[in-house]
Structures are given as C-alpha cells and as structure tokens.
Amino acid sequence: MQTSPETRPSLLLRLRNPQDERAWREFLEIYEPLIERLARRRGLQHADARELVQEVLVAVSGAIDRWEPDEAKGSFRGWLSTITRNLTINLLKREGRQTRGTGDSEFARLMSEQPDPVGENTELFDLEYRRRLFQFAAELVQEQFEEATWQAFWKSSVEQQQLVDVCEELGLSRGAIYVARSRVMAKLRKQIEKLEEEI
C-alpha cells in the first residue's frame, strides 16, 4: 500500500558529520514530532514523551556511525522504529518499577496491546511517519498558495465539507474550487515525493 522508498543514504550519511547542523535540522523537522507522537500514542505523558525524544535522539547520534545503509539490515526507519519502541518500554518499565499506581498497569497494557510487537510497531511507525510527511509537506506547500486557494483544498478535500458550503464560504465557483484543490494536491504530492527521496 504505502511503498515509500527507503530513506536515502544521503541525509543519514550527512548525519554522521557532527558539523552538519542542517542535516540535523532536516532530520528533526520530520522525526522529532513523529517520535513524540508515537510516545504519546503509547501512553506517555508530555514530559515523558519529551524525555523519550531526547533519549531516541541520543541513541541515533550514538549509533549513526555504526548504522550501515544496507537493505538486508532493514531500513533506517525500521531501525529507528525499533529503537523508539524499546526506549518507550524502558521508560514505562522504569515507572512501573518505581510507582505502585498506574505504572505497572500501564506497562501491562502496553505489552498486551502489542502481541506482535515487530509487525504492529512497524505499522504504527509507518503510519505516523506518513502523517508527519503530509503535515510537513502541507506546511511547506501552504505558503506557496493564496489563502483562498489553500482553503478551497483544505475545506473540500481534507475536511471534506460540502462543496456548496465551501463555495459560499469562500465566495468561489464550483469550478474554481476544482481548479484550486487540484493545483494544491499536485504540489502537495510532488513535495511529499521530494521529501521521501531526501529524508
């Protein structure tokens, strides 16, 4: 279904160079919100999610030199997905040991919800990665359009409001909405394809 290409080595190779701050910024732009969202979805509270993000990033920076862009070893995202999951469990375990209250049950819940950790984990990670790609691309693309054009796309295609309502609200004809949302969609798709290649 979602056959996104493997993470291109270029950014990962650039991450090996500690001086390449731009590589890290690009990396963080996509992956920081992604990791945090995954953590939140797995039941971590905000402060813990932030801590998890830091731990994952430390793990990435520590292991990026050792990671070989070799398909047999799985993609970078697969690797990151595993790291994120393991660190999340560590964090929940740590709490589970230390608190008498919700910690243990939270951990138990996590484990019982993931009978197939690898498959399910990867699926969730891929979904959230995809979501993050769309979000980031949308941020970039929105700036390139007039507000009304963007809103025509957003209201009719994303929020799927009735076309007549969108026409009325934006003061545009049906035809203008068709034109606007297709222009936005085309650019959004190209932006996402570009990001997929780069990141």
Add this chain to the structure above:
Amino acid sequence: MVVRVSDCNPDRLKLLLDEQLGDAEQVVVAEHLEDCDACRSALESLAAGHEWWDEASSLLNADLDTAEKWNAETSSSIGESKDADFIVSPLSTVESSIGNVPLDFLEPSDSPAMLGKLGDYDIIEPIGCGGMGVVLKGYDSKLNRFVAVKVLAPHYATSTAARKRFAREAKAAAAVVHPHVLEEELPLETETGLSGQTETSFDAERPTQELR
C-alpha cells in the same frame, strides 16, 4: 480516458497543474470543469492518484497542528486536549481552594491560564491533598517540565515533628516517582511561611493517584 470534444483539453489541465496557466486561462478551465465531469476527474487524477486524496484527508484532517499543540501545552497547558490519544487532563477545574485548604498563599502568575505562582513555579492546578498538605501541579519554565509541588498544610507548618515527617515523606516520594513527573520541593513551605490558618479536614475523595 478523456474524450476529446472541442473544449476538453488534457494538455491545458497539465499546464494548469504545472502552474503554467494565467488567471484568465484558469477561469476558462474552471468554467469548463463545472460542466464536464470527465475533465474534472481527469484533472484530479492528474494531480494525484485517488489514494493521495484519501490520505490527505485521513492524515491531515484535524491533525496539522498537533505538534504546535504539544508545544503550546508545555507553556500554558491546562486546556483539555481534544485528541483522545492524550493522557493529560485536568483533574479538576480551577478552584480557589482544595478541600478546606485555601490557596491564598499563591502569588499571582504572569499567565492568566495559571492558578497562581509559588516560588519559581507556575501553579496549574491542584492534584490532590493528603494527610499533611496539598499537592499542586506546577510548571517549571526554567527547566521546561512539570513538577508536583507539595505544600504543608497550615496547621502543621508550626509543628517541628510534622515538618520532619513531611521532609521524610517528601524524600520518599521523590525516590519513588519519575523525576520528570513529580518532584518534591521542600523549601517552599518555609519560604512562603504558611501559618495562621487552621484547617483540619481534608477532602479524602480527591484523587492522589498521581503521587503514589
């Protein structure tokens, strides 16, 4: 496939998506699309396959601002999250007292969203109360994290034995919880000098599960 009748022009649709058409030409296309379903669906397919349209809706809907929302939460968060994924939720509405302990020892906060200020911490809400005092959810803006601040009840503030026990309890609590979730702040009760008010009954029903 697009049927080639007079006004249908796939090349023009392609030019449109490549941002090669001027405003006037766009209007012509828009008018044509109103009457020609074939061209409309051709344009949409040309822009992106139907799976893209589906994903745009399912992945972006009500979700674009998620990251920003989280960022906002760290600075002002009391608001209830609309996202069911989130755990953070206020335990109670903002009140001027918890149980029978008045919260008048709080200083005004710079942020209207906060209940008040205690020492360096913005106090967000009461979490609960126990045998010896109240526990407040605070935000440490310097370290960008939430803290739980336990305040010794006024009628214990003058008792040396109670203070010692409070200190022991605080150390124990600090040892059993995650440091970023809860941190005891002992000096506060001395700094703020709670005294004078004698309150003897606490509302035992208030949840304290965040503490233990």
